[in-house]
Amino acid sequence: MYRSHTCGALRSEHIGTQITLSGWVQKVRDKGFMIWVDLRDRYGITQLIFDENRTPQDVFKSAQELGREFVIKVEGTVIEREAKNPNLATGDIEILVSHITLLNASLTPPFTIENETDGGDELRMKYRYLDIRRNPVKNNLIFRHNVSMEVRNFLSGAGFIEIETPYLIKSTPEGARDFVVPSRMNQGQFYALPQSPQTFKQLLMVGGMDKYFQIVKCFRDEDLRADRQPEFTQIDCEMAFVEQEDILNIFEGLTKHLLQQIRNISVSEFPRMTYDQAMRTYGNDKPDIRFGMKFGELNEVAQHKDFNVFNQAELVVGIAVPGAASYTRKEIDKLIDWVRRPQVGALGMVYVKYNEDGNLKSSVDKFYDQEDLKKWAEATAAEPGDLICVLSGPADKTRGQLSALRMELAERLGLRNPDEFAPLWVVDFPLLEWDDESQRYHAMHHPFTSPKPEDIALLDSDPGKVRANAYDLVLNGNEIGGGSIRIFDKDLQATMFKHLGFTEEAAKAQFGFLMDAFQYGAPPHGGLAFGLDRLVAILGGQETIRDFIAFPKNNSGRDVMIDAPSAIDSEQLKELNIKLDL
Ligand code: ASP
Numbered sequence: 397m398y399r400s401h402t403c404g405a406l407r408s409e410h411i412g413t414q415i416t417l418s419g420w421v422q423k424v425r426d427k428g429f430m431i432w433v434d435l436r437d438r439y440g441i442t443q444l445i446f447d448e449n450r451t452p453q454d455v456f457k458s459a460q461e462l463g464r465e466f467v468i469k470v471e472g473t474v475i476e477r478e479a480k481n482p483n484l485a486t487g488d489i490e491i492l493v494s495h496i497t498l499l500n501a502s503l504t505p506p507f508t509i510e511n512e513t514d515g516g517d518e519l520r521m522k523y524r525y526l527d528i529r530r531n532p533v534k535n536n537l538i539f540r541h542n543v544s545m546e547v548r549n550f551l552s553g554a555g556f557i558e559i560e561t562p563y564l565i566k567s568t569p570e571g572a573r574d575f576v577v578p579s580r581m582n583q584g585q586f587y588a589l590p591q592s593p594q595t596f597k598q599l600l601m602v603g604g605m606d607k608y609f610q611i612v613k614c615f616r617d618e619d620l621r622a623d624r625q626p627e628f629t630q631i632d633c634e635m636a637f638v639e640q641e642d643i644l645n646i647f648e649g650l651t652k653h654l655l656q657q658i659r660n661i662s663v664s665e666f667p668r669m670t671y672d673q674a675m676r677t678y679g680n681d682k683p684d685i686r687f688g689m690k691f692g693e694l695n696e697v698a699q700h701k702d703f704n705v706f707n708q709a710e711l712v713v714g715i716a717v718p719g720a721a722s723y724t725r726k727e728i729d730k731l732i733d734w735v736r737r738p739q740v741g742a743l744g745m746v747y748v749k750y751n752e753d754g755n756l757k758s759s760v761d762k763f764y765d766q767e768d769l770k771k772w773a774e775a776t777a778a779e780p781g782d783l784i785c786v787l788s789g790p791a792d793k794t795r796g797q798l799s800a801l802r803m804e805l806a807e808r809l810g811l812r813n814p815d816e817f818a819p820l821w822v823v824d825f826p827l828l829e830w831d832d833e834s835q836r837y838h839a840m841h842h843p844f845t846s847p848k849p850e851d852i853a854l855l856d857s858d859p860g861k862v863r864a865n866a867y868d869l870v871l872n873g874n875e876i877g878g879g880s881i882r883i884f885d886k887d888l889q890a891t892m893f894k895h896l897g898f899t900e901e902a903a904k905a906q907f908g909f910l911m912d913a914f915q916y917g918a919p920p921h922g923g924l925a926f927g928l929d930r931l932v933a934i935l936g937g938q939e940t941i942r943d944f945i946a947f948p949k950n951n952s953g954r955d956v957m958i959d960a961p962s963a964i965d966s967e968q969l970k971e972l973n974i975k976l977d978l
Contacts, residue, residue, distance in 0.1 A: 404440025465502035572616035634923030679799030684873030692776030716778030879924020
């Protein structure tokens with residue numbers, strides 16, 4: 397037997413008991429006549445004591461040879477600790493060891509296995525198995541497990557069935573590149589790894605499964621922006637005989653359940669906002685509504701004066717930054733430099749200080765008097781003490797720039813409190829999105845999303861105006877879920893493919909199976925998927941999803957621990973009949 401208890405279990409009520417523990421040596425304190433060892437396992441730390449006078453000689457000698465991360469088994473008696481440690485669950489007791497077995501020695505670990513480690517990111521990833529021994533990483537993985545369990549409890553309780561779908565499939569368009577896998581048995585042919593189980597879950601609805609979910613890996617070969625992983629996990633769901641309202645209700649319920657169970661926070665009904673409103677009010681389709689700074693459009697009150705920059709702009713728009721009227725000239729200049737960085741791309745910024753005494757002082761006083769600026773303050777809901785920041789230019793671009801500024805200022809002002817949760821639904825997304833590079837429309841969500849019936853007529857005349865039955869769940873400025881009501885009619889699906897630039901043959905080759913299925917009594921259906929990694933990180937009050945993944949990839953998509961991707965040997969290539977042209 398390796399253990400009678402774990403290293404987190406023993407308390408003063410166990411004093412006098414004979415026990416067996418196994419674990420890792422966290423720390424050794426050797427005082428010569430007395431040796432203390434902190435023994436660690438997943439459950440905690442227990443102090444062992446070896447005393448020259450009370451411990452058998454050979455056992456004492458073995459203790460002298462212990463090093464960090466050695467794996468040992470000890471037998472002994474629970475005794476009361478003289479100097480109790482109130483910070484440790486087992487801090488009232490220690491183990492007077494009578495037997496010790498060295499189960500495995502360890503090299504000195506390349507970084508300290510403590511809550512605060514001296515190991516840098518790359519090093520910790522290379523030795524991730526050691527990193528996982530550290531409390532912060534271990535606790536994050538346990539936290540993730542708890543979230544997954546609550547997801548399963550809730551959905552299973554609501555009648556959903558978890559069904560696995562294949563990984564070796566054919567391309568599913570979610571807007572990224574596919575990872576491909578060559579087939580040995582079908583030479584010259586390739587599988588694609590699923591960007592999501594989208595088509596399969598729709599086929600499950602045709603199959604009558606009615607309510608499906610799956611906690612599932614998805615694979616997308618994208619240029620890795622910060623905090624993205626080429627393989628990530630979704631809570632993927634689909635339901636039949638539902639309208640948008642049914643889906644929003646169920647998954648609002650799931651989100652509330654998670655906030656309640658995991659964080660003990662109850663939130664009331666989620667606000668809803670159309671995509672259009674979100675863009676106009678926050679310049680962003682995933683607005684962080686934990687704080688205000690709503691956009692005020694200023695065209696009416698700022699144009700038709702002598703300030704040509706504004707007169708020529710499609711949009712003049714501002715935000716009131718709370719309490720920032722006291723910013724010095726230097727601070728404001730820095731802010732202007734910030735919006736002019738290429739990543740943001742504004743040409744400049746006009747500002748108005750709404751001083752505490754009610755006086756308004758702007759960088760464009762030459763063109764606008766107090767009366768004019770008062771109207772700006774009204775439009776941006778500014779209060780005395782606020783700083784109004786105004787950008788202008790092409791509408792979409794300018795909104796994006798002001799959104800970036802709004803988020804940056806919120807960060808600086810400490811308005812993004814990770815322990816506050818502000819979910820909302822963004823609905824009525826556009827169906828199509830113009831892509832400058834390919835000079836054609838792309839599906840904003842994916843090609844299976846249904847247009848709003850009342851907008852179908854616009855498909856030919858004004859495709860960019862067509863709204864979709866598509867929705868996103870947004871939490872604290874992050875899109876944590878998204879989905880849509882699907883097309884379930886073969887002809888409408890064919891029309892959709894046509895608008896996306898597929899020839900009839902191409903659509904048939906790629907998605908014929910789905911359109912075929914639609915001819916055999918496909919029910920109305922819809923669904924959504926949550927990004928589990930991000931959801932878990934946000935629920936955990938943190939930003940980085942890598943911290944909640946056992947074995948994440950780095951920013952170049954590499955696993956530095958197992959060294960993947962890597963070359964394969966020529967035998968394997970030959971079997972696959974693949975020649976490299978490098
Ligand atoms: N398959 C979609 C995605 O991965 C989600 C959905 O429409 O259900 O974003």
